[in-house]
Amino acid sequence: MGRRVGTVSRGIRCPIIREGDDLAQIVVNSVLEAAKSEPFFVRDCDVIAVTESVVARSQGNYASVEAIGQDIRNKLGSETIGVIFPILSRNRFATCLKGISLAAKKIVLMLSFPRDEVGNQLLTEEQLDEHHIDPYQTVLTLEEYRSLFGENRHPFTDIDYVAYYTEVVRSSGAEVEFVFANHAIEILNYTDKVINCDIHTRKRTKRILQEAGATVCSLDDILTSSVNGSGYNAKYGLLGSNKSREDRVKLFPNKCQDLVEDIQKSILEKTGKHVEVMVYGDGAFKDPVGQIWELADPVVSPAYTEGLKGTPNELKLKYLADNDFKELSGEALRNAISARIQEKDDNLVGRMETEGTTPRRLTDLIGSLCDLTSGSGDKGTPIVYIQGYFDNYTNE
Known part of the structure; x- marks a missing residue:
């Protein structure tokens, strides 16, 4: 049987960050200690996100x-x-x-x-x-x-x-x-x-x-x-x-590209896994009651590793189920949709089977998930660890 869980977002607790702290080391140690504690396994394409607040604090900005x-x-x-x-x-x-x-x-x-x-x-x-x-x-x-x-x-x-x-x-x-x-x-x-x-x-x-x-x-x-x-x-x-x-x-953190690359490199050295890393601030979402658009920062993410560039390249499952494969059900439907996903082009922009997917930058989407996970109060989780974000229906 295939994996039953898709995307998982975890808030990771860490020490209170002060000016001058080695933030890259703290982030890496906190993630690896959390993996032993819960437990979970570090995998390729996982995402480590660090809130801009602790980055700026460590910089003394x-x-x-x-x-x-x-x-x-x-x-x-x-x-x-x-x-x-x-x-x-x-x-x-x-x-x-x-x-x-x-x-x-x-x-x-x-x-x-x-x-x-x-x-x-x-x-x-x-x-x-x-x-x-x-x-x-x-x-x-x-x-x-x-x-x-x-x-x-x-x-x-x-x-x-x-x-x-x-x-x-x-x-x-x-x-x-x-x-x-x-x-x-x-x-x-x-x-x-x-x-x-x-x-x-x-x-x-x-x-x-x-x-x-x-x-x-x-x-x-x-x-x-x-x-x-x-x-x-x-x-x-x-x-x-x-x-x-x-x-x-x-202030907003100053020059933090080196930080995300150092974290990525350290995780690779310690685990053999290639993760993506980003710094995030406000998520880009709108409150339906107060009508407040939650983006007072100039950008959602001021720094991120190469694998977080671009936008999702996804097919809409319900479009396929209701149109191309409307006559199928059960295992036949699963197999047909899985085959279509595995055969999809690298660039699906403009295709009808992507209609209804979210055409936003990956950093904006993931940053919103991180902002909602970490909150802005006393959760004490300025690091967010995300697994399965780049999975699709066919991943085992």
């Missing part, structure tokens, strides 16, 4: 709000700065906003509505409909916003982000003015020095503002090099950062 402020003063001056399209997040943006506010005398904070870029709710669509407001034609001041909608609290965190961000800016010694608008160009009515804080649309927003004559930094332009010994990320800057303390952020 942190920066203070003072370093953020200094970098912004160097690039934009210290008068009025427009801060546009930030996400609504205590963990992801509030500490960055504190650093930005240290650089300026005044912050003009422009929020998109009814939701931020990743789906956090500032208003509901029903509230807009009730007042006949087209969010793509309407610009609101803070007074107009409060008059129309009053206080609005995030459905999950119970935070009024307008009030919260007001306090963050003022506690850093800057004035704050709010604008609610969905067109980047609106900020130029207030200042031509702008930080655009959107993540996945940042290049377009920056281009629009620069073509209009603004001096612009995206979050990925801030802390691209060290400021007074701070951490940095040469590619992503502040994008992907998290709150570490009230006055410090942990």
Whole structure:
């Protein structure tokens, strides 16, 4: 009888990671110790995934709000700065906003509505409909916003982000003015020095503002090099950062390709098995209740081994069963489908028998699985070990 279990995702516990730790050695040892403990066997094509948080922590990739402020003063001056399209997040943006506010005398904070870029709710669509407001034609001041909608609290965190961000800016010694608008160009009515804080649309927003004559930094332009010994990320800057303390952020890991390759090499030396390895951050999925798209990082995976490039090349079993082999059942159906899988081309793009499969990158799919497995709280499993992901119906 063939194998009865397909893909298995395991959260692997490991020691608490500190700056300077040999993370590659810790990951390898933790996986091999878990394999003895459970037990399971390391196999070719298994996947080891390590959360970006412990990678950055082992690198000591942190920066203070003072370093953020200094970098912004160097690039934009210290008068009025427009801060546009930030996400609504205590963990992801509030500490960055504190650093930005240290650089300026005044912050003009422009929020998109009814939701931020990743789906956090500032208003509901029903509230807009009730007042006949087209969010793509309407610009609101803070007074107009409060008059129309009053206080609005995030459905999950119970935070009024307008009030919260007001306090963050003022506690850093800057004035704050709010604008609610969905067109980047609106900020130029207030200042031509702008930080655009959107993540996945940042290049377009920056281009629009620069073509209009603004001096612009995206979050990925801030802390691209060290400021007074701070951490940095040469590619992503502040994008992907998290709150570490009230006055410090942990940045996205800097240069971690060597890490995944070292782990892969060490597992091969110790077990004779060729595994794939990746670093993962946020998964790329959307919450059906809160409508939050869980991807505040600039990418799901900043580093991965060669075998994780590309997209799945899979046939849709139910398509084959309902169409090509609709007259078959039982062992005859199993044999026919198994033969079709074994004979499939290396590139099935555009073929009807792939209809309904997921045309996403492997790293995005596996990263989502890892994010859901490890969680973001106290599970203590920053390493995820996946088996059977590259199997199909024919594997014994």
